[in-house]
Amino acid sequence: MLRTFVAVADRASFAEAARQLRISPTAASRAISTLEQSLGTALLRRTTRSVRLTEEGARYVERCRSALADLDDAAMALRGDGAEPGGTLVITAPVTFGRLHILPIVNTLLRQHAALRIELTLIDRVVRLVDEGIDVAVRIGDLSDSSLHALRVAEVRRVLVASPGYLKVHGAPTTVAALHEHPLVAFTELDRADEWRFGPMGKPAIRIEPRLTVNTADAAIASAIDGVGIARVLSYQAMDAISAGRLTPVLEDFAPPPLPVHLVYQANRRTSVNVRAFIDAARVRFAALNLAGGSG
Numbered sequence: 001m002l003r004t005f006v007a008v009a010d011r012a013s014f015a016e017a018a019r020q021l022r023i024s025p026t027a028a029s030r031a032i033s034t035l036e037q038s039l040g041t042a043l044l045r046r047t048t049r050s051v052r053l054t055e056e057g058a059r060y061v062e063r064c065r066s067a068l069a070d071l072d073d074a075a076m077a078l079r080g081d082g083a084e085p086g087g088t089l090v091i092t093a094p095v096t097f098g099r100l101h102i103l104p105i106v107n108t109l110l111r112q113h114a115a116l117r118i119e120l121t122l123i124d125r126v127v128r129l130v131d132e133g134i135d136v137a138v139r140i141g142d143l144s145d146s147s148l149h150a151l152r153v154a155e156v157r158r159v160l161v162a163s164p165g166y167l168k169v170h171g172a173p174t175t176v177a178a179l180h181e182h183p184l185v186a187f188t189e190l191d192r193a194d195e196w197r198f199g200p201m202g203k204p205a206i207r208i209e210p211r212l213t214v215n216t217a218d219a220a221i222a223s224a225i226d227g228v229g230i231a232r233v234l235s236y237q238a239m240d241a242i243s244a245g246r247l248t249p250v251l252e253d254f255a256p257p258p259l260p261v262h263l264v265y266q267a268n269r270r271t272s273v274n275v276r277a278f279i280d281a282a283r284v285r286f287a288a289l290n291l292a293g294g295s296g
Contacts, residue, residue: 012051
C-alpha cells in the first residue's frame with residue numbers, strides 16, 4: 001500500500017501509478033482507500049480532473065519514502081553487496097548535458113543490467129528530489145545548503161565563442177571592455193540578459209545590450225555559428241562546435257572560475273544499489289573527460 005501511495009503522489013494520477021506498478025487503477029484506488037481507513041485520515045484529494053495530496057498526505061508521503069528506502073536497503077543488505085541493480089532508477093539532468101553525458105551512462109547501465117529500468121528527465125530547471133520522486137539529480141553550479149548528499153564529478157566553465165567567419169571580418173576582442181564593440185548573443189538560462197561577469201569573484205562585470213537574447217544553449221550556439229555575434233555558453237555545450245572548427249573561443253584568459261558538476265541524491269538513498277551503480281559509472285565517464293577544457 002505504501003508503494004502505491006507514493007506512486008500516486010509522485011504522478012498525481014491513479015492510472016499512471018497503476019501503469020508503473022503493473023496493477024489495475026481499481027486496485028491502486030482500493031489500496032489507497034484501505035490505507036486511509038487504517039490511518040483514519042484522507043491522504044489524497046480526488047476530483048474528476050486531478051489527484052492532490054492533502055496536508056496530512058504531504059507529511060506522510062515523506063515518511064513513506066524514507067521507510068521504503070530503508071526496506072529496500074535492508075533487502076539489498078540481505079542479498080549482499082553483489083546484488084544486481086533492478087527496478088526503477090529516476091534521474092534528472094540539464095537538457096544538453098544530459099543528452100551528451102548522462103544518456104550514454106544510462107544506456108550502458110541498461111545494457112549491463114537486464115532487470116533495471118531508468119526514467120531520465122532532461123530539463124533546465126532545478127527539481128526537488130523528494131517532491132518529484134527523483135533518485136539522482138545532476139546539478140551544475142554551486143549548491144545551496146541542504147540535507148542532500150552531493151558528489152562532485154566534474155567541472156565546466158563559461159566560454160565566449162564566435163564563428164571563424166565572424167572573427168575574420170570583425171576581429172577578436174582582446175579585453176572585456178572591447179565586447180561593447182561587438183553584437184552579443186545572451187543565453188538567459190546561464191547569465192542575466194543585461195550583464196556578464198568575468199574573472200575571480202565575478203570581476204570585472206560589464207553591462208551588455210545583446211543583439212539577440214535566447215533561452216536555450218542550442219539557439220545561442222546556432223546563432224554564433226551563423227555569424228550573428230559573440231555568444232556565451234558553457235564549455236560542454238559548445239564542445240562539438242569548437243572541435244569541428246565551427247566556433248572559436250575568445251577572451252579565454254578572462255573566463256570566470258569553473259562551475260562544479262555534482263550528482264545529488266537523498267541521504268536515505270546513499271546505499272541503493274541502483275544509485276551506487278549510476279554513481280560508479282558516472283565517475284568512470286567523467287574521469288576520462290575534460291569538460292572545462294579551453295578548447296573543448
